Amino acid sequence: MSASDENSRPRSTPVRATGSARTQVRPKTEGWTQQKDAEGRPLLQFASPKRGKPPVHLADLTPAERVEKVKELGLPGFRAKQLSTHYFTHYTSDPAQMTDLPAAQRDELVAGMLPPLLTEVKRLETDRGDTIKFLWRLHDGALVESVLMRYPGRITLCVSSQAGCGMNCPFCATGQAGLTRNMSTAEIIEQIVRANRLIAEGGLGGVSSRSARSTTGPDRERVTNIVFMGMGEPLANYKRVMDAVRIMVARQPDGLGMSARGITVSTVGLVPAIRKLSDEDIPVTFALSLHAPDDELRDELIPVNSRWKVGEALDAAREYFDKTGRRVSIEYALIKDMNDHPWRADLLASKLNSRGKGWVHVNPIPLNPTPGSIWTASEKAVQDEFVRRLNDAGIPTTLRDTRGKEIDGACGQLVATSEDEVAAAAMA
Numbered sequence: 001m002s003a004s005d006e007n008s009r010p011r012s013t014p015v016r017a018t019g020s021a022r023t024q025v026r027p028k029t030e031g032w033t034q035q036k037d038a039e040g041r042p043l044l045q046f047a048s049p050k051r052g053k054p055p056v057h058l059a060d061l062t063p064a065e066r067v068e069k070v071k072e073l074g075l076p077g078f079r080a081k082q083l084s085t086h087y088f089t090h091y092t093s094d095p096a097q098m099t100d101l102p103a104a105q106r107d108e109l110v111a112g113m114l115p116p117l118l119t120e121v122k123r124l125e126t127d128r129g130d131t132i133k134f135l136w137r138l139h140d141g142a143l144v145e146s147v148l149m150r151y152p153g154r155i156t157l158c159v160s161s162q163a164g165c166g167m168n169c170p171f172c173a174t175g176q177a178g179l180t181r182n183m184s185t186a187e188i189i190e191q192i193v194r195a196n197r198l199i200a201e202g203g204l205g206g207v208s209s210r211s212a213r214s215t216t217g218p219d220r221e222r223v224t225n226i227v228f229m230g231m232g233e234p235l236a237n238y239k240r241v242m243d244a245v246r247i248m249v250a251r252q253p254d255g256l257g258m259s260a261r262g263i264t265v266s267t268v269g270l271v272p273a274i275r276k277l278s279d280e281d282i283p284v285t286f287a288l289s290l291h292a293p294d295d296e297l298r299d300e301l302i303p304v305n306s307r308w309k310v311g312e313a314l315d316a317a318r319e320y321f322d323k324t325g326r327r328v329s330i331e332y333a334l335i336k337d338m339n340d341h342p343w344r345a346d347l348l349a350s351k352l353n354s355r356g357k358g359w360v361h362v363n364p365i366p367l368n369p370t371p372g373s374i375w376t377a378s379e380k381a382v383q384d385e386f387v388r389r390l391n392d393a394g395i396p397t398t399l400r401d402t403r404g405k406e407i408d409g410a411c412g413q414l415v416a417t418s419e420d421e422v423a424a425a426a427m428a
């Protein structure tokens with residue numbers, strides 16, 4: 001199917017659910033004004049505004065650079081390995097726990113190599129304690145969040161990669177404040193280290209049997225999966241995000257020793273960066289947040305679509321599969337009467353099938369229900385119909401859990417409230 005065929009769905013196409021007429025709700029902001037450029041299009045911000053850089057941290061450096069930095073601080077190079085072990089294996093930045101380092105220089109060494117990056121402002125947990133949202137304050141007062149979730153057999157951390165976001169999606173609270181700045185590699189990694197520390201201390205609930213949990217030894221629990229679906233568009237902060245991924249997969253003690261397959265890098269469709277990611281030699285899981293199969297709707301729903309169209313993003317996603325052999329995920333937030341029409345399920349299936357079989361699966365995610373808003377979850381029967389149509393067309397499709405929604409921690413919900421700003425300011 002050519003790109004022009006793909007985009008040729010007529011505006012007048014009847015929009016019908018099984019047996020009943022369906023309306024078409026169009027995206028618009030509610031409760032905020034979307035930033036626009038001189039031509040009235042949503043403002044896209046790719047470059048990070050100039051702000052003071054966060055302090056350089058061990059996790060910003062390669063192993064060789066760590067050795068150099070430790071020598072600059074007047075200690076032998078092998079101390080870098082010891083510090084890395086404390087940080088990446090024991091998840092500590094506390095000099096008091098580093099008894100293998102010379103007592104006289106410990107504080108100075110830690111201050112120079114492991115400066116504080118994230119101050120915890122607030123923590124929200126679900127009743128079972130199996131989902132925890134952290135609000136962090138960065139060195140310059142910017143606020144970011146991460147969400148830790150226990151699932152059967154895995155622990156997932158949703159991390160932020162930017163403070164704010166420049167992609168300006170009208171449904172997303174994060175996008176409304178614009179891009180404050182890119183996060184550093186170490187700021188991204190520190191979210192994981194802090195989550196691992198909490199898990200090691202037994203702070204993540206949701207295990208039915210205490211005996212199933214190990215907090216010490218090689219089998220101890222820790223974050224197994226990372227999703228870059230917190231604040232920010234990860235591919236707009238490409239270098240730091242990829243450096244962070246390299247540290248995640250590097251063997252301990254040089255890094256966190258995670259499996260690349262457990263790391264999901266998502267994007268709203270920055271095509272040149274998807275191509276670059278395909279050429280990296282790290283087989284992460286790649287997710288394209290599509291949310292609409294037709295350009296007419298996607299132009300409004302995901303403003304970056306005005307730069308790279310649905311067809312181009314899908315072509316780049318298919319190339320990712322061709323180069324890495326890793327099946328691509330298509331994320332699709334199901335929004336009532338906006339993008340959940342049966343014909344859209346069929347159109348999505350046909351666009352995916354036109355690019356071959358077996359390369360993709362679709363994860364529809366019911367949007368958080370917001371009664372009275374245009375941005376609300378599709379009805380259950382509509383969700384089921386959407387999933388059934390894709391599956392019937394041979395596209396593996398699984399309705400995704402919206403864990404975290406009870407604490408506003410689901411994707412597109414991560415934004416600091418004015419109350420958070422006050423709490424953070426009080427700590428500054």
Ligand code: SF4
Pocket residue numbers: 165166167168169172173174175176230231232233268412
């Ligand atoms: S949905 Fe993602 S890309 Fe869009 S504004 Fe929100 S954080 Fe940015």
